[in-house]
Amino acid sequence: MPKITIKRSSNWFWMVRKLNVRINEEEVGQIGNGETKTFEVELGENTIFTHLKGGKSEELKVDVQENQNIKLVVSPSQFDVVATIATIIIIPILVVFTGPYFYLNYIYYLISSVLILIVFSVRSILKITAFELRKS
Numbered sequence: 001m002p003k004i005t006i007k008r009s010s011n012w013f014w015m016v017r018k019l020n021v022r023i024n025e026e027e028v029g030q031i032g033n034g035e036t037k038t039f040e041v042e043l044g045e046n047t048i049f050t051h052l053k054g055g056k057s058e059e060l061k062v063d064v065q066e067n068q069n070i071k072l073v074v075s076p077s078q079f080d081v082v083a084t085i086a087t088i089i090i091i092p093i094l095v096v097f098t099g100p101y102f103y104l105n106y107i108y109y110l111i112s113s114v115l116i117l118i119v120f121s122v123r124s125i126l127k128i129t130a131f132e133l134r135k136s
Contacts, residue, residue, distance in 0.1 A: 001040050002064040004048065009075040010034030019050040019074060031074070038069070059135070073134055083119040090115065095099050 008019060008031040018030040021039065024047055027040050031050070041064055071114050091112045092114045 002043060002066060003069045004046065004062065004064065004072060005038045005039050005069055006031060006048075006050070006074060007036040008072060008073045010032060011076065019052055021048070022049050023048050033077050034045070048072065062135075068070050071135065087115050087119065091120060 004023070006021060006095045010033055015033040019030060020027055021029050021037070023039060023041055029037055032035050043064060043066060045063050046062050047059050050057045054126055057074060060072070062072075064070055
């Protein structure tokens with residue numbers, strides 16, 4: 001029986017959450033940070049993607065032959081990493097500048113929420129995936 005092995009790269013981004021794995025529109029399992037799992041698949045073309053609430057990878061079509069084991073790697077997209085780091089840097093700067101003004105501290109919560117919404121909206125509009133799924 002052909003198999004597909006998916007390795008999730010070990011990193012700090014989305015590390016607490018497990019990724020759901022879908023093969024041919026069927027939920028087949030979850031992969032934790034740094035884990036590697038093998039799934040049995042049908043002969044021929046299979047469509048694979050990973051997802052969790054808030055993001056997913058692009059669908060990857062893989063043609064699998066008898067007794068073949070295809071290896072894939074899933075990792076966070078560079079867009080999500082850069083956008084998250086930028087947001088993490090901007091928020092403390094806002095706190096420092098609004099700190100002396102008690103009533104302005106609420107702006108920090110408002111702006112950080114808006115930044116997060118903008119990041120997810122831009123990703124959605126540009127159809128940028130949260131995860132990269134590729135052959136290893």
